[in-house]
Amino acid sequence: MEQVKFLPCGDCALTVAFAQEIREETNRRIRFLAARIQRAGIRGLQETVPTFCSLTVYYDPLVLSRKRLERYILRLLAAYRDDGQDRKRIFEIPVCYEGEFAPDMEDVCRLTGLRREQVITLHSSRDYLIYMLGFLPGFPYLGGMDARLEASRLDSPRTRIPPGAVGIGGKQTGIYPLASPGGWRLIGRTPAVLYDPHRENPIVYQAGDYIRFCPITQEEFQRLLDCGQTDIREVTV
Amino acid sequence: MKMTVLSPGPLSTIQDEGRFGAMGKGFSPGGAMDITAMKLANLLVGNAPGVGVIEMTMLGLTARFDCDSVIALTGADMSAHLNGKAIRRYGSVPVHSGDILSMNAAQHGMRAYLAVAGGFDLPVVMGSVSTNLKCALGGFQGRKLQKGDELPLNHSVSADLFGARQVAVPEEYPETIPLRVLLGPQEDAFTQSGIAAFLGNEYTVTDKSDRMGIRLAGQKVESKHGVDIISDGIVTGSVQIPASGTPIIMMADRQTTGGYAKIATVISADLGRAAQARPGTRIRFVQVTEQEAIRLRREEGKKMAQWEYEMLYGV
Numbered sequence: 001m002e003q004v005k006f007l008p009c010g011d012c013a014l015t016v017a018f019a020q021e022i023r024e025e026t027n028r029r030i031r032f033l034a035a036r037i038q039r040a041g042i043r044g045l046q047e048t049v050p051t052f053c054s055l056t057v058y059y060d061p062l063v064l065s066r067k068r069l070e071r072y073i074l075r076l077l078a079a080y081r082d083d084g085q086d087r088k089r090i091f092e093i094p095v096c097y098e099g100e101f102a103p104d105m106e107d108v109c110r111l112t113g114l115r116r117e118q119v120i121t122l123h124s125s126r127d128y129l130i131y132m133l134g135f136l137p138g139f140p141y142l143g144g145m146d147a148r149l150e151a152s153r154l155d156s157p158r159t160r161i162p163p164g165a166v167g168i169g170g171k172q173t174g175i176y177p178l179a180s181p182g183g184w185r186l187i188g189r190t191p192a193v194l195y196d197p198h199r200e201n202p203i204v205y206q207a208g209d210y211i212r213f214c215p216i217t218q219e220e221f222q223r224l225l226d227c228g229q230t231d232i233r234e235v236t237v
Numbered sequence: 238m239k240m241t242v243l244s245p246g247p248l249s250t251i252q253d254e255g256r257f258g259a260m261g262k263g264f265s266p267g268g269a270m271d272i273t274a275m276k277l278a279n280l281l282v283g284n285a286p287g288v289g290v291i292e293m294t295m296l297g298l299t300a301r302f303d304c305d306s307v308i309a310l311t312g313a314d315m316s317a318h319l320n321g322k323a324i325r326r327y328g329s330v331p332v333h334s335g336d337i338l339s340m341n342a343a344q345h346g347m348r349a350y351l352a353v354a355g356g357f358d359l360p361v362v363m364g365s366v367s368t369n370l371k372c373a374l375g376g377f378q379g380r381k382l383q384k385g386d387e388l389p390l391n392h393s394v395s396a397d398l399f400g401a402r403q404v405a406v407p408e409e410y411p412e413t414i415p416l417r418v419l420l421g422p423q424e425d426a427f428t429q430s431g432i433a434a435f436l437g438n439e440y441t442v443t444d445k446s447d448r449m450g451i452r453l454a455g456q457k458v459e460s461k462h463g464v465d466i467i468s469d470g471i472v473t474g475s476v477q478i479p480a481s482g483t484p485i486i487m488m489a490d491r492q493t494t495g496g497y498a499k500i501a502t503v504i505s506a507d508l509g510r511a512a513q514a515r516p517g518t519r520i521r522f523v524q525v526t527e528q529e530a531i532r533l534r535r536e537e538g539k540k541m542a543q544w545e546y547e548m549l550y551g552v
Contacts, residue, residue, distance in 0.1 A: 007422030010502030011530035013472045015422050020467055034261070049261045049470040051494050056470025058260075061531045062538070133263040134468060134494030137372055141468070178372060197362050197374045203262045 004077065006070050007054075011061050016073055017054045022143065027131050029080055030055045031208040036076045045069070050207045051132045052141070090127055090210040090235050093175065095166050096221040097123075097188040104154075104185035108168060111151040111185075119187065120215050122146045123173065127210040138177035138195045138203035140211060145173045157183035164190040166213065175211070177203065188213075191221050193230040204232060238304040240353065242386040243337070248294035248448075251357060251376035252489075254287045256365035260493045266473070267367040267375075267489050270348055270448060270512035273537065274312035278352035280545055281309035281329050281402045283393075288356040289366035291382070293349045295515070297340025298382065302332045306393060307354040309402075313346030313410070313513060328403035346410035346513040355393025370448075371490070402548040407540075413439065413519040416486075416511055418476065418501040419530055423466060426498035427478070431459035435476075435500055436522055440484060444516040448490040450477075451511060453520065457482030458500060468496040474503035474511070476522070486511055506533035 007015040016033065018026045033055055034048045044064030049056040059069055097105065097120045109116055128142035135141075145168070153169045158181060161167070165176045167184030176182065177194035196202055205211065212235070216224070224230065242249075252275065255268025269275035269292055276286035291298070297315035310317050310326045317324050317340045324330045332338070343349065359366050359377060368376025377386060424432060440455035458478045471477070475487040477497045486503060487495075488511070501522065503511055514520060525533075 008419055008502070008527065009422050009470065009472045009499075010419055010474050010504055011527060011534055012505050013470070013502075015470055017422075017469070022467065047258055047260055049493055051469045052467045054469045056472070058472070061527075062535060066527070132468070132494065133261065135263065135492060137259070137263040139263055180371075195372075197372065202259070202264075202363065206262065 004073075006066075006073075008066070009056060013056055013058045014066060014069070015054050015056045020053055022052050022131065024129060024143070025082065026053050027129065027143075027208065028082060029077070032080050033073065033076055034207075037073075042072070051134065088127075088210060089205075089208075090212050091205050092212050092214055092233050092235050093190050093192055093194075094216045094220070094224060095124065095188040095190050095213045096216050096218055098218050101189035101218070101221070102187050104167075105187050108149075108151045108185050108187055112149060114148065119149065122149055123187065124213040124215050127212050128173065130205060130207050130209050130211060132207050133203070136176065136178060136180050138205075140174060140205065142173055142211060145171060147171070149173070151185050153183040154185060157181055161186065162189065164192065164194065166190065189221075191224045191230055192232045194232065204234075238306075238358075238390040238392060240388045240390060241301045241303065242298060242382050242384060242388070243301060244299040245382040245384055245386070246293050246296040246298045246340070249291055249298050249382040250368040250370070251289045251359060251382075252292045252367045253289040253365055254367075255489065256363050256367055256369065256375065259363060263493055264363070265369065265371070265490050265493060267369050267448075268365070269350065269367075270489050271312055271350070271509040273509045273541070274348070275350050275352075276541060277327070277404070277544060278309045278311040278350040279356075280541075280548065281311070281327065281404070282307045282352050282354040283329075283402070284352060284354065284356055286541075288352070289359060289376075290353075290356075291351040293340065293351065295347060296342045297349055298351075299337065299339040301335065301337050303334050304390065305331070305333050306390065307331050308338070309352050310349060311352075312349040313343040315340040315343050315349045325403070327406045329401055343515065347515040348512055353390055353393075355391035358389040358391045369490070404544045404547050405552075410513050410515075410518075412517070413521065414510055414514060415521050415523045416507050417504045417523050417525045417530065417533070419504060419527055420501050420524060421499075422469070422502075423498035424500050426460050426462075426464060426466070427500055428459045428461055432500065434458055435484070436524055439519045439521050442514045442516050442518045442520065446516065448488055450488055450491060451486040451514060453484045453486070455483060458484065460498065464498045465496055466498050468494045471495045471499070472502060474505070474508055475499045476501045476503065488512065504530040504533060506530065506537045
């Protein structure tokens with residue numbers, strides 16, 4: 001089994017560090033570990049934060065010792081089997097790649113040497129694994145963008161990117177769940193509401209899920225807004 | 238039953254212990270920067286320790302009560318007055334309808350806490366009433382307090398039942414403070430001389446500090462091969478070294494993850510002290526063992542129990 005390292009984060013948290021490279025297999029292991037920890041209901045175990053190749057675990061050292069926690073984590077990892085039976089959860093996000101919603105499309109075409117249609121097709125033709133959420137609530141760090149779409153970030157970041165904006169930053173693509181400053185090149189926008197604090201589940205997707213972008217026209221964008229169809233849909237596979 | 242804000246101060250927000258359970262989805266926990274002071278303010282008015290209070294920064298608010306209640310102030314000394322008459326900190330103070338609470342700039346420390354008996358009647362969002370400014374979430378309309386805000390108060394029958402409560406004013410806020418740390422999670426990203434510089438020099442709190450992080454000026458911390466890492470978890474107290482080489486102590490409104498190496502972590506017992514460090518305060522990082530950090534955490538808990546005992550039965 002792949003060795004993990006335990007890195008102390010003060011007296012109330014530790015980070016379980018896997019091999020420091022971004023791989024889907026590692027991410028599955030992290031997801032497995034996070035799910036098991038969450039379900040366990042062990043006194044003193046508080047919450048977990050999955051990232052690309054590590055899991056940060058918060059605990060109260062007055063009721064759970066780090067040594068015991070580490071032994072427990074090792075035992076959980078030993079029980080891990082990648083049987084490929086995990087149900088794949090995919091969330092479909094409608095994206096309009098046109099006009100005002102795609103202010104940097106021309107630049108991306110110029111930087112990549114692709115035509116607009118090619119950018120849209122390449123960007124929307126695959127399912128992206130959510131490796132982790134961070135930076136902003138619900139901001140997904142997605143893996144697996146087509147290398148032909150790689151485009152450098154803006155030299156000076158925008159002070160405000162609207163919620164729902166879809167962008168490319170270097171080798172990565174992502175979507176802004178709420179307004180934020182940011183330096184990614186914007187190629188589209190979704191009318192879907194990714195973040196709603198008053199929903200039972202303010203962010204519906206989580207690390208380990210997949211995101212699929214579906215191109216829509218400006219008219220469809222408006223229609224979805226008008227009839228309030230702004231939830232994102234889970235598609236079954 | 239309400240409290241009307243006449244002058245809000247530069248940054249006054251509703252905070253409780255924080256919003257937990259959604260860090261994995263990118264939500265900062267937020268919550269009071271000085272948790273001990275926040276809890277103590279609540280206990281002094283007979284509230285449960287985790288009820289939402291007002292956190293004021295550098296300069297306090299002025300407000301009018303339109304009902305009888307009991308309040309308590311803890312944390313930084315902002316020379317509070319009620320109807321122009323000085324009132325004590327770290328003790329319960331009865332207020333009456335029409336009374337005006339006014340506060341000034343902090344004499345020492347950075348953040349003061351105002352608790353009202355019964356607490357504020359505000360919606361609990363994702364398990365907390367803490368204000369998350371970035372997400373415009375929780376607190377009073379998801380933002381800092383403004384002039385004219387009318388904060389609804391919960392009806393409290395507890396106030397007069399519990400009688401006058403008071404504790405001795407705990408440690409004040411010196412101009413040089415030690416912050417005890419455990420090395421890690423990424424101390425091996427730094428050279429021996431980098432770690433020695435970090436532990437051997439004083440750093441000064443800059444005015445670019447906020448609820449996200451305390452930005453320090455001072456000796457640069459040398460890394461072996463740069464400070465970029467594959468993003469991992471950031472905890473409250475993480476001491477991050479960005480490309481500039483000068484440390485940032487990540488605090489309540491920090492991002493949950495980040496891509497800079499973290500040389501050390503301030504121990505949980507010292508986070509309140511860090512929260513009260515105002516610009517100009519000098520910080521010395523002191524390495525301790527994990528065992529010592531846990532012992533100090535336990536002492537903090539004992540202190541709280543001792544205060545409660547003192548309030549009920551005297552010293």
